[in-house]
Amino acid sequence: MNIKSALKYQIADGRVSIPVFYLVIFCLMALIPISSSGMGPEDSMSIGGFEIATIIFLFVVGLNSFRETFRMMIQNGVSRKTMFVSFLLLTLVLSVGMSCINEVLLWIGKAFTAGKGNITFQSVFEQMYAPRYMGNPDSIQMIAEGLLFTILACAVAMMLGYFITIMYYRLNKVGKIAVSVGVPAILIIGLPIFDAVVTGGMIYRALGQLTLFIMGILNGYNPYYAMVSALIAFAVLAGLSWMLARRAVVKD
Amino acid sequence: MKGIEVRSLDKNYGDVRALRNVSLTFEENKIYGLLGRNGAGKTTLLNTITGRIFPDSGDVLVDGEAALENDKAQQKTFMMSEKNFYPEGMKVKDAIKWTREFYPGFDEEYCRNLAEKFGLNTKKKIKSLSTGYGSIFKLILTLSTNAPYLFFDEPVLGLDANHRDMFYRALLEKYSDKPFTAVISTHLIEEVAGVIEEVVIIKKGEIIRNQSAEELLATGCTVSGTAAAVDSAIQGKTVLGVDSLGGLKTAYLAGEIDSSTLPAGIEIGKMDLQKLFIHLTNE
Amino acid sequence: MNLQDERPIFVQIAEYIEDGILSGAFPEDTQIPSTTEISVWYKINPATALKGINLLVDENIVYKKRGLGMFVSTGAAESIRRKRKKDFFDNYIDKVVTEAKKLGLTQEELAAMIERGYDR
Numbered sequence: 001m002n003i004k005s006a007l008k009y010q011i012a013d014g015r016v017s018i019p020v021f022y023l024v025i026f027c028l029m030a031l032i033p034i035s036s037s038g039m040g041p042e043d044s045m046s047i048g049g050f051e052i053a054t055i056i057f058l059f060v061v062g063l064n065s066f067r068e069t070f071r072m073m074i075q076n077g078v079s080r081k082t083m084f085v086s087f088l089l090l091t092l093v094l095s096v097g098m099s100c101i102n103e104v105l106l107w108i109g110k111a112f113t114a115g116k117g118n119i120t121f122q123s124v125f126e127q128m129y130a131p132r133y134m135g136n137p138d139s140i141q142m143i144a145e146g147l148l149f150t151i152l153a154c155a156v157a158m159m160l161g162y163f164i165t166i167m168y169y170r171l172n173k174v175g176k177i178a179v180s181v182g183v184p185a186i187l188i189i190g191l192p193i194f195d196a197v198v199t200g201g202m203i204y205r206a207l208g209q210l211t212l213f214i215m216g217i218l219n220g221y222n223p224y225y226a227m228v229s230a231l232i233a234f235a236v237l238a239g240l241s242w243m244l245a246r247r248a249v250v251k252d
Numbered sequence: 253m254k255g256i257e258v259r260s261l262d263k264n265y266g267d268v269r270a271l272r273n274v275s276l277t278f279e280e281n282k283i284y285g286l287l288g289r290n291g292a293g294k295t296t297l298l299n300t301i302t303g304r305i306f307p308d309s310g311d312v313l314v315d316g317e318a319a320l321e322n323d324k325a326q327q328k329t330f331m332m333s334e335k336n337f338y339p340e341g342m343k344v345k346d347a348i349k350w351t352r353e354f355y356p357g358f359d360e361e362y363c364r365n366l367a368e369k370f371g372l373n374t375k376k377k378i379k380s381l382s383t384g385y386g387s388i389f390k391l392i393l394t395l396s397t398n399a400p401y402l403f404f405d406e407p408v409l410g411l412d413a414n415h416r417d418m419f420y421r422a423l424l425e426k427y428s429d430k431p432f433t434a435v436i437s438t439h440l441i442e443e444v445a446g447v448i449e450e451v452v453i454i455k456k457g458e459i460i461r462n463q464s465a466e467e468l469l470a471t472g473c474t475v476s477g478t479a480a481a482v483d484s485a486i487q488g489k490t491v492l493g494v495d496s497l498g499g500l501k502t503a504y505l506a507g508e509i510d511s512s513t514l515p516a517g518i519e520i521g522k523m524d525l526q527k528l529f530i531h532l533t534n535e
Numbered sequence: 536m537n538l539q540d541e542r543p544i545f546v547q548i549a550e551y552i553e554d555g556i557l558s559g560a561f562p563e564d565t566q567i568p569s570t571t572e573i574s575v576w577y578k579i580n581p582a583t584a585l586k587g588i589n590l591l592v593d594e595n596i597v598y599k600k601r602g603l604g605m606f607v608s609t610g611a612a613e614s615i616r617r618k619r620k621k622d623f624f625d626n627y628i629d630k631v632v633t634e635a636k637k638l639g640l641t642q643e644e645l646a647a648m649i650e651r652g653y654d655r
C-alpha cells in the first residue's frame with residue numbers, strides 16, 4: 001500500500017547521510033584511545049554526549065523532510081495524510097534506531113574507559129540526572145531511562161525541524177521575513193534587554209526555573225518529567241505540523 | 253460510475269477567477285483534447301483534479317469516489333506537467349524506479365523500450381535534461397504507469413518534429429493496445445486534432461465547448477468567395493469571424509449552411525479545429 | 536491524406552482502403568490493416584479509423600473474421616467500381632464541366648482534351 005512505499009522513499013533519502021553521520025561519530029570515538037594515550041597521571045578527561053549530535057542531526061533531517069518529499073508524493077498520487085503518517089513512522093524508526101545505536105556506543109565507550117581511572121565516558125543524560133543514580137551507576141534502570149529519554153528527545157527534535165520547515169513553506173514572503181528576523185530579534189535582543197531593563201532579570205530567572213522543572217531536576221532529578229514534557233511538545237508540534245501540511249499546495 | 257467527474261469547481265487567485273463553475277466528465281477510455289489560450293485555466297483545472305491545489309468550492313470524483321486526499325483515487329491518475337516535481341539531483345532511472353514503486357501497474361519493459369526509442373539517457377540527472385528530453389522523460393513515465401486516467405499538460409513542449417510524431421504514435425499504439433483515458437492539454441491544435449476524440453475548450457475559466465470532435469466540427473463551416481458574394485451569403489447567420497484578402501473573403505460560420513441557397517462562385521468549406529478554436533476564443 | 540481535405544477523415548480512410556482493393560494491394564479474402572495500424576499510421580483516433588472501416592462493412596466491401604481481423608469480401612473490387620462509376624458523374628464530370636465553363640472552354644474543346652487524356 002501507499003504508506004509502505006512512502007516510508008520506503010523517506011528512508012531511502014537517508015541512505016547517504018546516516019552512514020556518513022556514524023562515520024564521523026566513529027572517527028570521534030577513535031580519538032579517545034589516541035588522546036588518552038597522551039595523558040599523564042594527573043590529567044583527567046570526561047567524554048561523551050554524542051546523543052547531542054544525534055539530536056541535532058535528526059533536527060536537520062526534520063528540516064529536510066518536507067519540501068522535496070511533498071512534491072514527490074504529490075507527483076506519485078500520495079495524499080498529504082499518508083505522507084504525514086509516513087513521516088511520523090520515520091520519526092519513530094529513526095528516534096528508536098539511532099538512540100539504540102547511541103546506547104551501544106555508550107556501552108563501548110564505558111567498556112573502553114572502565115579500566116582507566118582518569119577518563120570517564122558519560123552521556124548527557126547521566127550528567128544531568130546524576131544524583132538519581134548515585135547508588136547504582138550504570139544500572140539497568142539508568143540505561144532504560146536514558147534510552148527512553150534520548151528517544152523522546154530525538155523525536156521532539158525531528159518534529160521541531162519538520163514543523164519549522166512546513167511553517168516556512170506555508171508562509172508567504174512577508175511572513176518568512178517577519179519570522180526570520182522577528183524571532184531571533186525577540187529572543188536574542190528584545191527579550192534580554194527587556195528583562196534587564198524592565199523586569200530586572202525576573203523573566204530569565206523564571207524561564208530557568210521552568211526549564212529545571214520541566215526537566216524534572218527540581219523534583220528529585222526525575223527524568224519522567226522531561227519525558228512527559230517531551231511527549232506533550234511532540235504532540236503539539238505534530239498537531240501544528242499536520243494543520244499546516246494538510247492545506248499545503250504545490251508551489252513553483 | 254466510472255470516469256472523472258468535475259463538479260462546479262471554482263478557483264480564485266485574488267481577483268482573478270481562474271475557474272468558474274467548471275463541470276465536466278472525463279469518460280473512460282477516451283482521448284480528450286483540453287484546449288484553451290494561455291491563462292485560460294487548463295493547468296489550474298488539471299492541478300485541481302490531481303490534488304496539487306485546492307478548489308475554493310466544488311469537488312472532483314474519480315470512479316465515484318471523492319478524489320480529495322484520497323490515495324486510492326489519486327493512484328488511478330498520473331499527470332505530466334511543465335514543472336518538475338522530482339528531487340534535485342535525482343536521476344532518470346531512479347525516478348523510474350520510484351514511479352514503479354508507487355504505481356504497481358507500471359510496465360518497466362515498455363518504459364525501457366520507449367526510452368531507447370526516444371533516445372533518453374536514463375543515467376542522466378533529471379535537471380540536466382534539455383527542455384525536450386525533460387518532456388520526453390515525463391511522457392514516457394506517464395505512458396508506462398498504466399493508470400486509467402492520464403493527464404498530459406503540454407506534452408510536446410520542446411520536442412522536435414520527429415519526437416512529436418513518435419509521441420502521438422506511441423500514445424495511439426498504447427491506447428489501441430489497452431485503452432485508457434488521456435487528457436491532452438495543448439496549444440498545438442492542428443497536430444492533435446486527428447488524435448483526439450473529444451474536445452473541451454476552456455476560455456477565461458469557463459468551459460465553452462465540451463463535445464466530440466466530430467460534432468464540434470459539424471457545428472461550423474467556412475464560406476469563401478468574393479467579398480460581396482460572401483457578405484450576402486452570410487446575412488442572418490452567426491458569424492464567428494472573417495478573413496479578408498483583397499477582394500476575397502472567407503467567413504467562419506456557426507451552424508450549417510444549405511449549399512443550394514448559395515449563389516455561384518461561393519465555396520463552402522469544412523471548419524477545422526484550430527480555426528474554430530481561434531474564432532471561439534478571440535476577444 | 537491530409538486534414539485540410541474537405542471530406543471527413545473517416546471517409547478518406549474508407550477511400551484509401553477502397554483504392555488499395557482496386558489496385559490489388561489488398562486482394563480479395565486477404566486482411567486489410569487493423570484499426571490500430573491505421574490510427575498509428577495516420578495519427579488519428581482509433582474511433583475514427585474504426586468508423587471508416589465500418590463504412591466499408593456496411594457496404595459489404597470488407598467483413599470481420601472473429602479473432603483475426605478485417606478481410607476483403609469476394610467481389611469487393613467489382614462493387615467498388617460499380618459504386619464509383621455511379622458517383623463518377625457527380626464527383627468528377629460535374630466539376631470538370633463547371634470549371635471548363637468558368638474558363639470558357641466549349642464542349643468540343645473539352646471533348647478534344649478528354650481524347651488526349653485517353654491517348655496518353
